Amino acid sequence: MIFSVIYFILAAFGLGLIVFIHEFGHYWMARKEGMKVEVFSIGFGSPICDWQYQGVKWQLCWLPFGGYVRIAGMEKEGTLEPYQIPNSFYAKKPWARIKVAFMGPLINAVFALFIFCILWLSGGRQDSFSDHTQIVGWVDSDLEACFSEIYPGDRITQINNKPLSQFRQLYAYVALEEQAPKIQGTQINYLDQKQHPFTLICNDTNQLKGIERSRLIMQAVQPANFLIYSQSIGAVNSSIPAGSPMENSGIQNKDRIVWVDGEIVFSRQQLVSTINQKKALLTIKRGSEVFLTRVPRLRVSDLRINTSQKDEISDWQNEAKIQGKLNDLYFIPYQITSDCKVDHLISFFNNDSQEQMHELKKGSFLEVPLEANDQIIAVDGVRIHSGYELLNQLQTHLVQIVVSRDSQALETLSWKTADKAFIDQVDWRGLGKIVHSIGTDELIKTVENLHLLKPVQPKPFNQLPLPESIKMFHTHQLQEQRKMIDAIEDPKIKDQALKTWQDQQKELRLGVSLADCKVNYNPSPLALFSSAFQEMGKTITALMTGILTPKALTGPIGIVEIMHTSWAEGSKEALFWLGMISLNLGVLNLLPIPILDGGHICFSVWEWMTKKPIKAKTMQKLVIPFVVFLVTLFIYLTYQDLSRIIKRFL
Structure with a gap:
């Protein structure tokens, strides 16, 4: 708890520092140009404390999300126009005003570059391998059909004809670009080292835009990680x-x-998916060839077999002295002789009660259909010689x-060679x-x-011998998930979510903690600055074109939360986000919106071109709607931030 409070204080201090250097840029240039600075404020609202220094009122206010420097003439005084007030902002030439307005964002950009230089000189940040790999780790083609041709182990090298160096770029590209994702890469058979290029266009995602499409892709395909x-x-x-x-x-x-x-x-x-698949690993002898394959491990009740076939399995049950009902026992969808030879294929009923035959799973290099006269010599690595041994071994899933x-x-690996190390190891x-x-x-x-390793028999998650602290953590998570499910109004969606929640507790697990490898990420300061700047440009463009909605943005509370989390992860992570937020603040302030620095620059450029100052009444008509817009946006983003936080604790 005490560390959380310390991280919050550090987060608030960091954000205050970014605001301070931004406003100090305006303050320093205004003083240099001979303007009269009246107030230097960190935060908005009523002052917590204030003091006078060099004729300027300095103050720290209750709402720390921002700040301002008030220069004489920025607000109308009596009947005088702003440009008629001595030493005021608008009394100076347009070029002087442009320099004052531009200096705040410039200082933010320079500060960000300075932070990136510190990170570079200190050896860079440590990220997870999964953040920087091109290798696919998981594909759920049920969520997105276009990914049915991509398999774990494939490498994605391009997205929309642009190089993909980090997996997370995939999610950013599909969120910020309107066109259907065009994915290019290489399919690899690791055992024989054969490679084939592929190209996929995900037209199915066109009905979704922005963050919704990115979330779908994020669920459907995920990066590789060390285990x-x-x-x-x-x-x-x-x-x-x-x-x-x-x-x-x-x-x-x-x-x-x-x-x-x-x-x-x-x-x-x-890994979790593999050990939970209801399949048996069989060692097969076909002529002089011996190979492995996997076939479905099904309940006898699901197999479409006749009475004589069922009687034979019942005899094997008696020989093996297996307790329980025959229909509840596991078997495979093949007619098998007493000496474990394959006779023919048997159809079975799937979860939707539809009859089907054993089909191969795409992307698996070790799934071969059985043929007549194939000899089953082992199940899950355990040798067998008879039908009853086959039946007995099928009842226990050994991995x-x-x-x-x-x-x-x-x-720690270098981010440049991490993929190579992942494969070459x-x-x-x-x-x-x-x-x-x-x-x-x-x-x-x-x-x-x-x-x-020795064969392992996985256990359901809720039967694992977990330490008490981990048990309490998972119990709390399950309770939170159940509350969220109970809050769902749609009965069908609620039932499906409840079934998924129950199934997750029964999932088979190995019962060990597995870590990803750390990657040292240390691009040059200019490269990091450039990539961050380009990403911001894409985000702003996506917002203006409607691809992204303001709902996808992070507000002031969200920014504090990001800084709080980054301090918990380490000082380098906090420095990185300090630089990123500073750069974001600088760029956003240059947008041509009247109340922002970019708006003041536009006013000054207009006066420079027309040789006529803008009247206070005209400026007021231009500024007030944008003040209302920004206040509304601030409230909306704050509401979204609070909603996200509250949902996590429901």
């Missing part, structure tokens, strides 16, 4: 507790999980896991040797730094 078991992640001790599925697996500190149950795994989402063992795996040929030996008499457990 490294670390016994200490931050300040949390994540040693494997007694009763955990991985307790006797042989996993060691800093092992990286690279292959699970027939899938090369590229992300935590893919095969291959790890890469490298004591240097958690060392694995001996893909060695992985192929281990994988193809699973379930055979010549099992290979180790090749170079690759190791096959």
Whole structure:
């Protein structure tokens, strides 16, 4: 709690500093040009304290979200026009006024560049690998059909014909550009190292714009991340507790999980999905060839089999001494002989009660359909010789896991070479040797730094032996999620959300904490400044064209929250956001809106061109509507910020 208060104070101080240097730029240039400065204020509203210095009233106000420097003549005095007041802002030449108005944003930009220089000289920031990779880690094609041709492990190199160096750029591009996302990249078969280019155009997302389209893409495709078991992640001790599925697996500190149950795994989402798929990993002998494949592991009640086939499975149940009802047992959608040979394919009923046949999953390199006379020699890596052994082994889901063992795996990588390190750390040929030996008499457990762990039986999340602190955290999360579900008014949406919530608690897990690798991100100050400036330009353009709505923006409370969070993550992260907010403040103030610095510059340029000063009444008519607009926008953004915060605590 005390640290949270300290971070809030640091956040407020940082924002106050940005406002101060902006207003000091105006103040310094105004004094230099001989203008009379009346007030220098940090914040708005009633002053907390004020003092006089060099003829200027300095004050600190209750509302710290901004500030101002009031120069003589900026407000009408009696019957005098602003330009008639001695040493006033409008009494000076247009060029002098332009310099005063421009100096605030310029100081903000220089300050941002200065911050970026400090970051560069100090070695840069540490981000997660997933923030800077081009490699796809997870694809949910059910959410977005256009991604059905992209698979985990593929690399996305371009979006809308622009290079993509960081995965998060994908989300920014689809949010800020109106055209349908055109995605280009490379599909990779890691085991044989074959690569194929691909191009996809996501026309299906055209009905969505801005942040809504970005959120959809963010759910549908996510970046890769390292899956490294670390016994200490931050300040949390994540040693494997007694009763955990991985307790006797042989996993060691800093092992990286690279292959699970027939899938090369590229992300935590893919790992969870893989171990929860109702599939059996079979070792098949076809003639002289031995290979692995995965087939559905289904309830007998879901299989479309005749009475004699069901009787045979019942006999196997008796031989194996398996308790329970026959219909509740697991089997595969194939007619199998007593000596474990495949006879023919059997249809089954899916979750929608529709009849279907076993179909291959796209993108999986280890799914091969079974053929007549194929010999099943192992299930989940365990050797079998008879039908009842097959049935018995299908009742328990054992997961095969291959790890890469490298004591240097958690060392920070350079963002320039992180993808290469992610791929090169694995001996893909060695992985192929281990994988193809699973379930055979010549099992290979180790090749170079690759190791096959002992088979693991995952447990439902709600049955994991978690430490009390983590249990309390997850219980609190579940309670918050349930409250949000109960607040949903649409009955269909509510029922679906409740089912998803219940299913998540039953999801199978391995019971270990896995960390992503840290990446050292240290571009040159000019490169960081340029990319930030370009992103702001795209955001402003998207707002003006209607691609983005003001709802996507962050208001003053949101900015404080960002700074608060960044201080919690470290001083370098806080410095980065300090620079970003300073640059944003400078650029936004240059917009040609009458109440902002850009508006004053426009007035001065107009007077310079026409050789006539703008009258106070005309200026007032131009300024008042924009004052109302900005106050309304301020209230709206504050409301949005508060709504986002409140939703997280409901």
